[in-house]
Amino acid sequence: MTQGTASLGTRLVVAVGLVFVAVATFVVYDRLLREAPAPVFESDEEHFLYGSIGNESTDGIPYWVWLVLPRVFPDLLPGPGGYSTLGLLSKDGNDLPLGFSKVTIGYPRVAMNCAFCHVGSVRAEPGDLPTIVPGAPAHQVAAQRYTRFLMAAASDGRFTAANILGEINRNYRLSAVDRLLYRFIIIPETRARLLRLKEQTAWMDGRPDWGHGRADVLNPMRFHRLGRPVDSAIGTADMMPLWDMADREAQGLFWNGSQGTLMDAVVTSAIAAGTSRTWLDADTSKWEEADLLRVLRYVADLNAPAYPFAIDKALAAAGQPVFAAECAQCHATDTAASPRAVDTDRDRLAAWTADASAALDAFGARRDWKPAPFESGDHYAAVPLGGVWMRAPYLHNGSVPSLAALLEPPVTRPARFWRGYDVYDPDSVGFVSDGSEARRLGSLYDTSQAGNTNVGHNYGTSLSAEARRALLEYLKTL
Amino acid sequence: MKTSQTRPHRWTRTAAVIVGLFVILWVVGTLRSDQPVRYDDVTEHFKYGSIGSEPGVSLLRPVGGALPPLAEFAALPSICPERLPGGYASLGFIYEQGHDLPIGVSRRRRMGIDHVGLNCAACHTGTVRDTPQSAPRIVLGMPAHQLDLQSFVEFVLECSLDNRMTTETVRSRLPDPGGPALFERVLLRVGFIDRLKLQTLDLRNRIAPLLDDAVPRWGRGRVDTFNPYKAIQFNWALDQLPPSELIGASDFPSLWNQQPREGMQLHWDGDNDSVDERNLSAGLGAGITPATVDHAALKRVRDWIWTLPPPAYPYPVDQALAARGAAVYGTTCLECHGDHRFKDGVRAGSRIGTVVRASDIGTDRYRLDSYTATFAANQYALFPESPYRFKRFRKTDGYANHPLDGIWARAPYLHNGSVPTLRDLLNAPEQRPVAFFRGYDVFDRARVGFISDVPEEEGRRFFRYDTTIPGNSNSGHLYGVSLPDEDKQAIVEYMKTF
Numbered sequence: 001m002t003q004g005t006a007s008l009g010t011r012l013v014v015a016v017g018l019v020f021v022a023v024a025t026f027v028v029y030d031r032l033l034r035e036a037p038a039p040v041f042e043s044d045e046e047h048f049l050y051g052s053i054g055n056e057s058t059d060g061i062p063y064w065v066w067l068v069l070p071r072v073f074p075d076l077l078p079g080p081g082g083y084s085t086l087g088l089l090s091k092d093g094n095d096l097p098l099g100f101s102k103v104t105i106g107y108p109r110v111a112m113n114c115a116f117c118h119v120g121s122v123r124a125e126p127g128d129l130p131t132i133v134p135g136a137p138a139h140q141v142a143a144q145r146y147t148r149f150l151m152a153a154a155s156d157g158r159f160t161a162a163n164i165l166g167e168i169n170r171n172y173r174l175s176a177v178d179r180l181l182y183r184f185i186i187i188p189e190t191r192a193r194l195l196r197l198k199e200q201t202a203w204m205d206g207r208p209d210w211g212h213g214r215a216d217v218l219n220p221m222r223f224h225r226l227g228r229p230v231d232s233a234i235g236t237a238d239m240m241p242l243w244d245m246a247d248r249e250a251q252g253l254f255w256n257g258s259q260g261t262l263m264d265a266v267v268t269s270a271i272a273a274g275t276s277r278t279w280l281d282a283d284t285s286k287w288e289e290a291d292l293l294r295v296l297r298y299v300a301d302l303n304a305p306a307y308p309f310a311i312d313k314a315l316a317a318a319g320q321p322v323f324a325a326e327c328a329q330c331h332a333t334d335t336a337a338s339p340r341a342v343d344t345d346r347d348r349l350a351a352w353t354a355d356a357s358a359a360l361d362a363f364g365a366r367r368d369w370k371p372a373p374f375e376s377g378d379h380y381a382a383v384p385l386g387g388v389w390m391r392a393p394y395l396h397n398g399s400v401p402s403l404a405a406l407l408e409p410p411v412t413r414p415a416r417f418w419r420g421y422d423v424y425d426p427d428s429v430g431f432v433s434d435g436s437e438a439r440r441l442g443s444l445y446d447t448s449q450a451g452n453t454n455v456g457h458n459y460g461t462s463l464s465a466e467a468r469r470a471l472l473e474y475l476k477t478l
Numbered sequence: 479m480k481t482s483q484t485r486p487h488r489w490t491r492t493a494a495v496i497v498g499l500f501v502i503l504w505v506v507g508t509l510r511s512d513q514p515v516r517y518d519d520v521t522e523h524f525k526y527g528s529i530g531s532e533p534g535v536s537l538l539r540p541v542g543g544a545l546p547p548l549a550e551f552a553a554l555p556s557i558c559p560e561r562l563p564g565g566y567a568s569l570g571f572i573y574e575q576g577h578d579l580p581i582g583v584s585r586r587r588r589m590g591i592d593h594v595g596l597n598c599a600a601c602h603t604g605t606v607r608d609t610p611q612s613a614p615r616i617v618l619g620m621p622a623h624q625l626d627l628q629s630f631v632e633f634v635l636e637c638s639l640d641n642r643m644t645t646e647t648v649r650s651r652l653p654d655p656g657g658p659a660l661f662e663r664v665l666l667r668v669g670f671i672d673r674l675k676l677q678t679l680d681l682r683n684r685i686a687p688l689l690d691d692a693v694p695r696w697g698r699g700r701v702d703t704f705n706p707y708k709a710i711q712f713n714w715a716l717d718q719l720p721p722s723e724l725i726g727a728s729d730f731p732s733l734w735n736q737q738p739r740e741g742m743q744l745h746w747d748g749d750n751d752s753v754d755e756r757n758l759s760a761g762l763g764a765g766i767t768p769a770t771v772d773h774a775a776l777k778r779v780r781d782w783i784w785t786l787p788p789p790a791y792p793y794p795v796d797q798a799l800a801a802r803g804a805a806v807y808g809t810t811c812l813e814c815h816g817d818h819r820f821k822d823g824v825r826a827g828s829r830i831g832t833v834v835r836a837s838d839i840g841t842d843r844y845r846l847d848s849y850t851a852t853f854a855a856n857q858y859a860l861f862p863e864s865p866y867r868f869k870r871f872r873k874t875d876g877y878a879n880h881p882l883d884g885i886w887a888r889a890p891y892l893h894n895g896s897v898p899t900l901r902d903l904l905n906a907p908e909q910r911p912v913a914f915f916r917g918y919d920v921f922d923r924a925r926v927g928f929i930s931d932v933p934e935e936e937g938r939r940f941f942r943y944d945t946t947i948p949g950n951s952n953s954g955h956l957y958g959v960s961l962p963d964e965d966k967q968a969i970v971e972y973m974k975t976f
Contacts, residue, residue: 067859071713080714081852090855093869095862097855108863129851129873166539170711171768171862173535 031181032106038291039102044298045134050094051291052101053113053270054279060109061150062186063102064174068167073153078145079440086149087140087212087420087441089121089132098132099141107178107186112273114266114295117143117215117239120390121422124309126437130422135302136390137239139213139398139431140422142443144204151201154194161187203230208450210236211443212420214398218351221272226359234451235351238398243302244386254374255348255396257381264371266296271363284369304387307476309426319474322467326460330382343456344380345397352376385478392430393419399447399454402430403475407468409461413454418442429472508590508661509537514772515585520782524599524618526577528584529779530772531595531765537665538673540589544631544681544765546638546674548585548592549658549666552578553651558637568938569633570625570698570917572605572616581616590661596764598757598779601625601701602733604887605919606792610935614919617789620887621730623699623895623928624917626941632689638678645671684709687716693724694949697941698917700895702726703745704849707762712856725949726848729895734786735883738823742831746893747846748878749854752870754780758861759868768861788821788884791974793923803972806965810958814879818975821883835876840954842894846877885976889927890916896945896952899927900973904966906959910952915940926970 038052070082078085088097099116102108120136123129153159161183168174174182203223210216218235222228237255245262252258253265267280270292283290324332357373364370380396394400401417405428417433420442425432432438447454460471514528533543545551555565567573571580579585582600586593604620607613637643645666652658658666685706687693696702705726708714716724728746736753743749744756757780761771807817816830825831836846851873861867877893891897898914899922914930917940922929933940945952958969 067862074713074715080708080712080716080718081850082712082714082856084852084855090858093858093871095859095867127847127875129875162539166536169535169539169769170541171860172864173769 027177030106031178032185034104034106036104044294047291047294048113048134048298049098049115049119050096050101051113051295052103052111053273053275053292053295054283055113055270055274055276056101056103056109056111057105057279058276059274060103060105060111062182062190063108063110064168064172064182065164065187065190066110067171068164069150069153072158072163072167073149073156076149076152076156078142083146086142086146087138088116088146089119089130089140091132098134099138107181114242114269114273114299116273117141118242122308122390122431123423126423131308133305133390135242135299136305136387137213137241139239139392140420141239142210142212142420143215143239144210145443147197147201151194151198154191155198159191200224206232207234208236208446208452209443211445213393214238214419216351217269217272218348218356221268222351222353222356222359225271225274226356226363228353228356228359231353233351233353234347236451237348237396238391238393241304241387241391242299243304244384245300245302247384247386251381251383255380255383256352256377257379258352258374258376260372260374262300263293263296264374266292266299267364267369268360268371271360277363277367280369281367284367304478305390307389309424309476311476312473315470315473316477317474319467319470319472322460322463322471323474326463326471327385330459331385343458344395345399345451345453345455347451348396349376349378349380385475388478389429389476393417393433393445394430395454395457397452399445399452401433401445402428403472404428404468405430406457407460407463407471409458410455413447415447415454417445419445426476429476505661511587511590513587514775520778521618523775524597524779524782525574525581525603526579526584526599527597527775527778528586528595528772529597529761529764529766529776530586530770531584531597531761532586532588532593532770533677533765534588534770537589540677542765542767542770543593544596545583545594545634546678547658547662548594549652549662550638550643550648550671550674551583551594551634552653553648554634554637554643556651557642557647558633558640561637562633564937566630569630570622571600571630572603572614572624574616582622587659590659591665592658592662598733598760598764598783600764601627601730606887607920608792610920615792617887619733619783619786620789620884621699621732623730623889624919625730626696626698626917627701628689628696631685635678635682639675639682643671643675681710684713685716688724692721694727694947695941696727697943699890699941700727700729701763702848703728703760703763704853708853708856711762711767711860722844722948723848723850725844727949728845728893729888729890731880732788732884732888733783734788735783735821735823735881736780736786737784738820738825739831739881742881743833743874743878746877747849748831748833748874748876749849749872750870753784755866755868755870758866759857759871762860768864768866773866788976789887791886793921793974795974796971799968799971800975801972803965803968803970806958806961807969807972810961810969814957816881818972820881821976825881827879830879830881833874833876833878837876839877840956841877841892842896842949842951842953844949845893846874849873882973882976885973886926890914890930890943891927892952892955894950896943896950898930899925900970901925901966902927903955904958904961904969906956907953910945912946913942913944916943917941926974 041047041051070077074080083097090097096102096110098119099112100110101113102110117138118135119138120133121130121140122133164187165182214236216236223230249262259265259268283292354375357375361373392402394406400406400413405413418438421432421438423432446452517523517527531543533540535541555562566580573580581603582597584595584597601622602619604617604622605614605624606617648671649666688702688705705724709716740753741751743751750756757776761776813827814829816826819826836843854871854873857868857871889899891900891903897903897910902910902925915933918928918932920929944950
């Protein structure tokens with residue numbers, strides 16, 4: 001009798017315990033892990049600008065934390081203005097800047113996508129609204145500063161659950177369960193992850209800053225994604241344009257023309273941006289519906305943007321023969337024979353190593369999406385010049401602010417200038433690279449730093465002043 | 479023996495547990511309380527109802543709100559009498575019989591505290607007097623041309639932080655009977671005032687650069703809409719912005735007749751074309767946040783102002799002269815501003831509600847430049863993950879052509895309120911008054927606007943508006959300035975019928 005009651009009690013306790021565990025497991029799964037389908041965008045452009053490339057699970061920051069970080073740590077940004085001060089662009093009332101996707105994996109997370117590095121802005125006058133050019137190099141984005149902002153915030157004593165939840169509370173009412181999860185799991189875990197990233201990226205501190213519009217994508221790929229040992233290479237280079245890809249594919253993609261097909265380049269870039277293997281597997285299995293394929297299709301159709309300011313047609317016509325004589329041998333798209341420039345700064349070449357190539361091959365072993373192995377070689381590609389006006393600064397490391405400066409011999413090219421300001425200078429053909437606003441909004445580029453030299457590419461530097469003027473005008477038409 | 483000892487003990491314990499439980503329930507229930515003082519009549523709701531601008535969410539880290547709780551708010555003028563000799567009324571707040579609080583100040587009990595907040599009526603209710611001896615007409619939806627919002631904010635901040643503002647001074651001023659409920663009285667004894675001061679300090683630090691002497695004062699009837707918002711919502715360091723960006727004061731607009739405005743470029747620079755989004759954005763200025771706003775209460779105001787008719791001109795109109803004015807107006811003004819039928823929803827004029835480039839209209843640029851593309855980008859994350867999220871803000875390059883319904887009650891004129899009367903606006907800028915006084919509410923029927931040469935009345939000082947300082951220029955808007963005097967007088971007469 002008594003035994004029966006006791007066992008009934010025990011059974012009750014066990015049953016309640018089981019229900020509790022089941023509910024807790026479900027809550028943890030639902031609120032921390034459950035992957036909701038990524039939002040689908042109607043247009044390919046929106047997909048390029050805001051769509052997911054599958055790196056939210058690896059690199060994603062909880063949306064609510066991400067949203068309030070600039071408000072909790074405004075002093076860690078270059079100035080007042082939130083993420084915009086890093087050159088991130090917004091449009092059409094979208095709450096995320098261009099180049100960010102939002103996907104719910106347990107909780108909403110944001111991560112960068114292709115557009116983070118491949119949307120540019122340009123203005124004629126300081127008072128104008130920026131024109132946004134999808135596919136253009138994001139010359140106005142301070143990519144390294146963005147990462148460093150997140151890491152600096154995580155290293156700061158103010159990065160506490162109480163402070164961050166306090167700021168989230170001003171914007172959104174999380175449920176009681178979510179508040180607990182944010183307080184005890186999500187916020188501390190985000191902090192720990194950013195601190196790990198800080199340790200992982202400590203190698204950056206010994207090398208020159210990327211500044212605006214440049215990124216080192218090779219070293220993070222080698223050191224973080226592929227687990228290669230940290231060495232002293234500098235892989236920093238200008239962000240690249242994503243238009244006229246058929247022409248570019250023919251020359252070989254990336255600055256040194258090392259990768260053959262556009263699909264391989266997209267997959268390699270996505271891996272560098274944090275896309276996981278599992279996601280790539282799942283995406284590839286969607287065949288024609290694959291998200292990366294949609295990006296590829298969008299990019300493949302992009303044409304170089306037309307020069308938006310006045311062109312002196314007669315002068316440009318006079319420049320055409322100069323181009324044919326001086327530049328076309330390497331830069332005309334219909335020229336098969338293309339000798340390569342080898343006399344510009346060499347650091348970028350050394351930053352992709354044979355063991356990295358082998359590791360990437362192993363990373364994609366037995367996968368349909370595995371990019372063909374590529375090696376660095378000892379040259380840079382002579383890239384086609386479509387939309388060259390919008391690709392300033394010039395050379396692979398962005399060491400020359402304008403086309404006019406590029407037609408000068410290296411000794412007379414500017415030794416120091418500012419990158420990141422988006423007001424255009426039609427005279428020199430490039431962005432305004434000095435002056436109070438360029439200094440306030442941009443970052444200093446110093447050609448005396450490692451990887452930053454502006455030597456080489458001496459083509460056209462001995463032309464007469466008129467011929468140079470005419471050539472410059474012609475280049476605007478490309 | 480043994481049982482008689484344990485029994486009372488056990489009873490005490492049980493009683494203590496029960497009392498403890500009740501206390502916990504009471505505290506939790508009180509903290510979760512959120513009860514505005516409600517008004518059935520919609521005009522009373524507009525004047526005194528809460529839109530959720532009172533602080534909320536957490537007792538220790540309150541969210542939103544621009545004012546201290548009721549007890550403190552009511553006590554401030556007597557705690558710092560020399561800072562505000564005439565009380566809130568001297569700043570232009572309007573008091574009605576039977577109300578302790580002025581129009582534009584709402585009450586709501588949140589987290590067990592009787593809070594006060596600002597509502598739409600604070601900045602959008604004006605007074606008009608026929609003569610200095612007449613009683614004021616209170617016009618709902620009219621720009622609060624008499625309100626000195628900046629001095630009000632400064633007074634509340636400074637007095638809240640004053641040494642004389644203490645638990646004792648507040649408690650000694652609590653009304654008896656009445657006053658706060660038990661929970662708030664308990665809080666008052668346990669450091670509530672100190673916490674309030676910390677919160678006030680944070681708010682003051684954020685907006686301090688705007689209150690600095692380097693920035694021209696807003697003066698009566700004006701507000702800088704967006705700069706406080708940069709600091710309060712986004713925590714931007716205002717002192718690091720270009721100094722010229724901090725000059726953004728402009729006139730309060732009227733709130734009536736919103737329906738035909740939907741889709742037009744709203745705000746002075748036409749930065750938004752959605753009435754609802756514009757309303758919600760204005761609410762942020764009153765102290766709401768995405769977490770504390772009372773959408774239903776705001777919707778009630780929205781539905782009311784949707785069709786609220788503009789006030790009819792309260793004095794005689796020379797109909798013959800007005801008819802002649804209509805013809806001149808038709809060729810000079812109508813294309814951009816529509817005509818007298820806008821009050822009935824008729825949109826005449828092809829350019830009404832659109833933006834004219836600043837270089838073309840020639841009026842003062844500062845307000846336009848204080849609203850930046852960077853700011854718009856940040857606004858898009860307001861009211862996140864909700865149907866109310868801001869999507870319609872856009873940086874523009876000029877000022878919008880506004881409809882002129884009830885224009886007689888919207889003086890002074892131009893976005894920065896730099897021209898006292900309609901008749902002055904029809905003069906070339908060199909002939910417009912260089913300096914004048916704002917905030918006096920006796921009407922000037924000849925020139926249409928308020929009498930603007932009275933510096934002071936019964937201790938109430940009006941704002942001397944100096945058109946020569948940055949942000950205050952009365953230049954531009956040269957339309958009609960070269961007309962003959964008779965035509966100008968006729969246009970003014972016609973505009974009385976709007």
